[in-house]
Amino acid sequence: MGIQTTLDAVATAPRIIDAIRLADDLALEARRDPGVRTIRVLAAAIAGTDQVSAIAAVHALAALFDEQASRSLSRLLSDERPFIREHAAWALGETLPRFDAIGRLLSLVADGGFTGMLAQTTLENWSGAVGETLAVAIDAALLGVEGTPARTRLVETLGLVRQPIAERRLLEIALDEKEHEDVRVAAVAALGQRPDGARIADHLEHLVGGEGRLAEVARLAVIDLQVVTRRPTETDGGLTVAQLFLHADIDPTLASAGAGDNGGIATLLVRLGDALVADPAAHVERVLTLSRGPVPQAAADLLSVGSDTGHVYGHVPLAPSAVPSAAAWPLRVTARRGIRRLLRAAGRVDVLHLRMADVGSLAAVDVARELGIPVVFTVAPDPHSIIQSLDRSGELTRATFGDVDRREHFWFRMRLVQNLAANAAHTVLFPRPELARDMRELVGIDVGSHPERHTIVAEGVDLDVVDRAVVDASAHALDPTRDERFADLHALTEALPPHRRGLPIIASVGRLHRVKGMATLVEAWASSPLSERANLLIIGGDLDNPSLDEREQLERIDVVVPPSTRNAAGLLLVGHRPNDVAARWLAAVRFGVPGLIAPNGVYVCASLKEEFGIALLEAMATGLTVVAPDAGGPATYVEDGITGVLTATWDPAQLTGAVSTALDLAARGDESLTRRAHDMVAARFTIQGMAAALGPVYRGVAASEAELLRAVGPVA
Incomplete structure (x- = not known):
């Protein structure tokens, strides 16, 4: 096609996902025509405002076995745009080592993060050819770096240099009591990967006998240094x-x-x-x-x-x-x-x-x-489906892709x-x-x-857990005093204002992560008539010590329903629960609890994408009407308008409408549909069925590997 034509195809691809896939074609065309003009065309794309094309051009530069292209790629490590620096650090791993790039790559390693990992990987790829130079460069970098995290990352990188020159310095750091423990731990762990096991183990002996984290890592390093017999060519038994x-x-x-x-x-x-x-x-x-x-x-x-x-x-x-x-x-x-x-x-x-x-x-x-x-x-x-959803919604554009990619990779x-x-x-x-x-x-x-x-192979659920939960919840609906295992759910719903007790529940179970759409669900519920029709129960997340992802979702939730008003609004944000507890609570959403929860609630999966949906299947097996993404795995088992509603979950308006429709379906109380959903899961999506499907796959792969070993023998 030619470099310009292929670059035009990348730039005009209808979807971002298509443009990314065309990047391979761009690299191939660059390799076919490694001339000066090719480098100029790619350089112009890198300098442009289309961040997708710019990234594709960076990787195409790496495909050129050309000194000028390699030099241009190295210069990109100093580009003012962080996403260009990141992709340049990655792409350089596909090229021959460049001495002029080692210092800047080590600087990226010291800075850490995903970019640092890419830079470290590139240096590891180069270490076989320029290991001694790299070891000297790392040693020099350590002289000018005092921060513990940066020193730790540099020492870890030194451990990837296989040449003997690295070993002496690693031993010095490991045994230096003036070094921070994190730095020494990195050196000790790296020493566990060296080839001269017995001698290094002797040096680590006095650390092994100590206490604390350094001693624990030293013991693992000594284990790593032990010689392990090669795996046999034939397998016996299972x-x-x-x-x-x-x-x-x-x-x-x-x-x-x-x-x-x-x-x-x-x-x-x-x-x-x-x-x-x-x-x-x-x-x-x-x-x-x-x-x-x-x-x-x-x-x-x-x-x-x-x-x-x-x-x-x-x-x-x-x-x-x-x-x-x-x-x-x-x-x-x-x-x-x-x-x-x-x-x-x-x-x-x-x-x-x-x-x-x-x-x-x-x-x-x-x-x-x-x-x-x-x-x-x-x-x-x-992440293909996520890119597609964000592209369709307008949240991801060519002008912002590189900046988003630095966060989402x-x-x-x-x-x-x-x-x-x-x-x-x-x-x-x-x-x-x-x-x-x-x-x-x-x-x-x-x-x-x-x-x-x-x-x-379809994923599967443990129906025994679900069926026990259904039995427990149905009995509890008849006599709410008989089962103390529902006491926490009672306490949560009893804390609601009187006018919210007795409403049905919209439930969702899963991680508090943007991809799972929990904050989107809360926003859709709180800003619509749904908030008057039903309470919302979110099971999942560590509320006491939230991760960064969980904190982002909680902050979005707090904007629409401040923590002090959650009970008044009917939002039950309860954090994670053991799997059997979550199963019983979902069953209670179906059967209700007299005076506290109306029967015939619904389950909502608001994920941007769901490749299959274990929690969805558990909810359907429980007998709940569900709302699910209209793409991916759920569309193969949710009967739209019958056992649930399929919708564009990334669109708050469509999600709201789908939940309202699901509540209407559930309110009919059609037991034939709950049996239909349960029987569908029992027939197609049990964990035992999944194991039965994977067994022949594993046996076939193992048999093929054994045949290869018999044919060619073990590789020295």
Whole structure:
């Protein structure tokens, strides 16, 4: 097509999502014609006001194996626009090392954040060729940096230099009692990755015997230095499947479900792991579920993940305090180290199942590549669907995309999805009304080209939990004094003004995150007649110690319903509850509580996008009429106008109308529809059904890997 024609296509693409996908074509055309004019055309686009085209041009520069292009890309590290600096730091990782860029990349590393992670990744890519130069540059940078966070990040980067020159300096820092503990911890953790294990372990011996965080990390580093036997080429007995979600403190009891990032995925992994090992047909002997956790727990887990069967939990120490997923990218190195430690300790892992375009998957795929573990990846158009929704609503434009991208990392996450899908041994897809079209147009995957590599698997819910909740709530509606497990719900509704007691409830369960639309739901309810028709119950979020994402949603909610007026307005903002408690409360929304809650309330999912919707399915199984997004997974199981209402949830007016319609549908009290919804979930969307569908996928991937090993033998 030519560089100018392709750039024009990027600039005139009807949707932002289309323009981003065309960036690959722009890079290809640049590589085909690496001339002076190509560089000028790209430079003009970078200087323009179309931020999407500017970013595409930055990455196209990296595709040119040309000294002038490389020099131009390096100069962009000093551009006045932060989003250009960020993408230049990322794009440079695809080029040959440039000595004139090392200092500025280290400055970005010291500053931290997502941009710092990208700069660090680029330097790691370069370290194989210019490791000694990089080590000297880091040492020099440390002389001029006093702040603890910056020094910690620089020392962590020094640990990525494989050449022996880095080892001496890391040991000096690790043993220097004048250094801040955080800096020493970074050095000690990095030493655990060095090849000369026995000698380094001797140096760390006196730290191991101490107390506190430094000693705990030193003990893990010594474990990391131990030689682990290579995984066998043949598997005996059932499979070992690893799955992870690092943004939650996952525990078998699901006590913190709904707090921070402990959303539906955390619930799903607990229930799915249990179902896989309980199903003989799945042929899964062990499921290893990885999540975040403290350093002492990480050390204790190493014994169980290496010896126990069944559903085993391992924890990756990320940071002293929980970090929301959007801010966790700088923990890439720490996450990779913790995942590697657990998968090595497991002895044999046949399949690693990744599901998210997040730092956990970014780190885990590196470990899987190193250890030779095949990956199954669940592909979803995320963040593609979010970009599409924001584009349609006008909240995201070409003139603002780069600035928004610095916060949301849309471009990087899209590329991560693309790379994970392209390199996976098998991909799993959610059911969608137009699955093939959406995968092709949003993600760029043609599922028809190699259908044997793709499997459609619906997520599932634990119907036993839902059915017990329905039994409990229906009995409680007949005799509200008999079940103390509803006491907290009684107290909440008794605190409402008399005129609000006895109204039905609009309920929603989930994380307090912009994508989940909780603040949008409150705004739509509070500013419409809905507030007079029903009370609003929001279950989810850590109200006492909110994360940044939760705080943003709470601040928006407080604008329309100040905390002091919540009861008077009928807003029940209750924070997260254990999964079984949330299930009983949803059942009470259906059956009511005499004098406090009218029966036939509704459930609302106001998410910008919902790839599938575990909480929605639980609500439908409970017998509630639901409101759901009109795109993605919910459109495959919500019967619009019958079991629920599908709507453009990003539009407050349409959301308001949909909730009103749902209340009208629910008020009919049609028991045949509640049975219909329950039976639909029982037939198509149980956790046992999900496990049965994934079992053959895992067996097929493991068998193919074993065949490869028999054919070519282990790679030295």
